[in-house]
Amino acid sequence: MTGIISSDNTHHLAIPALPGFLQSDLDQCARLPSLPTVAIRVLEVAGYPDATLNDYANAIEQDPALTLRLISLANSAFYARQQTETHSCREATSRLGLDATLAAVLSFSLWRDRQSGDLIQRIWGRSIVSALAARSLAEQLCPEEASFVFTAALLQDIGMLALLAVYPKDAHDLYANTTFSHAQLSRGEHLRFGCDHSSVGSWLAAKWGVPVSLAQAISASHDEIGTQKETYLLCLRLSGPIADTWLSANPSQALATLLRQLSPVVTTPAISLSDLLKNVQSQLPLLTNLFELTVPSSHDTEALIIQAQQLLFQQTFVLNARLNAQQQELDELQQRQTELEERSRRDPLTGLSNRAWLEEQLHKRFEYCQTHDHTMSVVFIDLDHFKKLNDRFGHQTGDRVLERFGRVLGSLVREGDLAGRYGGEEFLIILPDESAKGAQRFAKRIAKRLAETPMETVDGKPLFVSVSIGIACLSDGGFGNGRELIDAADQSMYYIKRNGRGGISLYGH
Ligand SMILES: Nc1nc2c(ncn2[C@@H]2O[C@H](COP(=O)(O)OP(=O)(O)OP(=O)(O)O)[C@@H](O)[C@H]2O)c(=O)[nH]1
Known part of the structure; x- marks a missing residue:
């Protein structure tokens, strides 16, 4: 049979173009x-x-x-x-x-x-x-x-x-x-x-x-x-x-x-x-x-649909079971991930935040305060004569004191505050939106608690510790970053150390 092309529409733009080699092979094919x-x-x-x-x-x-x-x-x-x-x-x-x-x-x-x-x-x-x-x-x-x-x-x-x-x-x-x-x-x-x-x-x-x-x-x-x-x-x-x-x-x-x-x-x-x-x-x-x-095999269409629906139900059932198992695995993985993240932020001895997390959070909070015109305070705490305590009662007693002090600190901060162990026997607390006065009140509560509560009992005798506390409030100085705020609180704390220990000092006052 002869093929007569009535009107070639291949030039029409709405028909997608073919690859060049294919086009020419098709054109030449008889x-x-x-x-x-x-x-x-x-x-x-x-x-x-x-x-x-x-x-x-x-x-x-x-x-x-x-x-x-x-x-x-x-x-x-x-x-x-x-x-x-x-x-x-x-x-x-x-x-x-x-x-x-x-x-x-x-x-x-x-x-x-x-x-x-x-x-x-x-x-x-x-x-x-x-x-x-x-x-x-x-x-x-x-x-x-x-x-x-x-x-x-x-x-x-x-x-x-x-x-x-x-x-x-x-x-x-x-x-x-x-x-x-x-x-x-x-x-x-x-x-x-x-x-x-x-x-x-x-x-x-x-x-x-x-x-x-x-x-x-x-x-x-x-x-x-x-x-x-x-x-x-x-x-x-x-x-x-x-x-x-x-x-x-x-x-x-x-x-x-x-x-x-x-x-x-x-x-x-x-x-x-x-x-x-x-x-x-x-x-x-x-x-x-x-x-x-050849006529393709005929089907009992009603039976075909019923069988397909049953299979569909089974497939969905198996699929759901598989999905549930996968979801459970995913949940467990996520939980493990969260736990790992959580652990990477914690100080293992006290359970408080560690230094890296404290610094990261301080940096973020500082930026936030700068852009939203908010204030904040940081409180730097150093346990007094801790070397002597270790030397006298042993390192393990020292550890228990640190642990106990961490718990005391944790119980005194409010929601939204962040308390952490900055290093050795140093602790840092970030108090968002807190004025210098508020931070001082907080520091006094710590000192009072330490005066009332022994951190350990040695040979049946209570062991009290004192701390030197330095405070820096963002509103009190031209701080360029979070690091400078910590340094200011640290300097205030050293001022107390130099003057006999067991006290509170506010930067710039
Ligand atoms: N038990 C124990 N001791 C620690 C830990 N981390 C640091 N220390 C000890 O804490 C002591 C800190 O000593 P210094 O920096 O001289 O300070 P200090 O003895 O508290 O003296 P002042 O700060 O001047 O009052 C050191 O002897 C450290 O070994 C710890 O995790 N556990």
């Missing part, structure tokens, strides 16, 4: 599938939302050979079924119906080599189931576009035929791998040919001169489900995976998996899966007969 003018005219008619059988018949009658074949098809045993013989194209199209007429025209035009083997059979088989699924979906979601969607779905894989014509070996090797999913095939095509068959199919359809909208739909047919705005594209994109499910060796399992994959992206409640599958089931023999394909 064996590309071709469509006669009459088939293109029929495709145009199929694009009308209100196409009638008359429109189809008028287009088909332009080609006497095709008309004759349609009439003989309509009179074949399968379609005749006790009806009288038909003689006109109009009667033939009416007997076949719109979908079957269109499929017949395409099959006569494209399906030339009836002996072309399993691979081509598989490609057309998928296209036919896709077309039926797409039409059924469209009838539920966008009835006015059902016919267009049917056509686009039927042609969505024609790019595979083109690639088989241009690169017979490479394409055959890829397509013959029946373990590949359709998505894996597309990825394989990208690797080998620089794009997938939806782009090639779109280019081919545009080259035939089919309506641009149809070529564009073919191009978008394999894109990710859920990214489309138009409902007809949703129907088209769902049709392929549904066909794969139908044709799978284990359809209920495949359907359950598909439903699970689709549940987050397809939220249209209007789709009746049962109607969809029943439609495919009832129309399939008619269309496969046109293409002289």
Whole structure:
């Protein structure tokens, strides 16, 4: 059959460009599938939302050979079924119906080599189931576009035929791998040919001169489900995976998996899966007969749905259990991480903050006070004569004193204050929003507590300690950073040390 290109649409900007090498190989290929003018005219008619059988018949009658074949098809045993013989194209199209007429025209035009083997059979088989699924979906979601969607779905894989014509070996090797999913095939095509068959199919359809909208739909047919705005594209994109499910060796399992994959992206409640599958089931023999394909095994659609739902429930159950286990692991990891972080901030002996954490927090607080015009105070505490205490009572007693003092300090600070061990027998407390006077009151409470409460008992005797305390308040000096504030408190503390110990000094006073 001679392919006559009625109007080449490949230059149309809305059709994506192909890689240069592929484009030139396709241009030079003499064996590309071709469509006669009459088939293109029929495709145009199929694009009308209100196409009638008359429109189809008028287009088909332009080609006497095709008309004759349609009439003989309509009179074949399968379609005749006790009806009288038909003689006109109009009667033939009416007997076949719109979908079957269109499929017949395409099959006569494209399906030339009836002996072309399993691979081509598989490609057309998928296209036919896709077309039926797409039409059924469209009838539920966008009835006015059902016919267009049917056509686009039927042609969505024609790019595979083109690639088989241009690169017979490479394409055959890829397509013959029946373990590949359709998505894996597309990825394989990208690797080998620089794009997938939806782009090639779109280019081919545009080259035939089919309506641009149809070529564009073919191009978008394999894109990710859920990214489309138009409902007809949703129907088209769902049709392929549904066909794969139908044709799978284990359809209920495949359907359950598909439903699970689709549940987050397809939220249209209007789709009746049962109607969809029943439609495919009832129309399939008619269309496969046109293409002289072996009818893909039929399914008990109700049982299929029930089995798929049961599997879906099981899968969800297993998935949830796995998710729960993972979540638990994650929680434990997070808890460990939090504990580690917490520990990295603590002084192990007293349980108070350590120096690094104190300095980091002081730095942050200082910045905050600068930008928000707040004040703060720091209190520097050094235990008096601690060396002597160690020397006299032992290092362990010294440790217990430090530990006990840490607890006392912790009990005296308020929420929001930060007390820590700065080093050895030195402690630092950050008092956010505290004036010098408030910090002094706090320091006095510490001194009073130490005067009243022994930090240890040695040989039955209470061991009291005194401390030297230096205070610096942000409001009392031109401090450039947190470090300077600590130094000021440290200097005040040393002032007490130099003057006999056991007292409180406020920087700048
Ligand atoms: N038990 C114990 N002692 C410590 C710890 N860290 C530091 N020290 C001791 O604390 C003592 C501090 O001595 P100095 O810096 O001379 O100060 P001081 O003896 O308290 O004298 P003044 O500060 O002048 O009153 C040293 O002997 C350190 O070994 C600790 O974690 N545990």
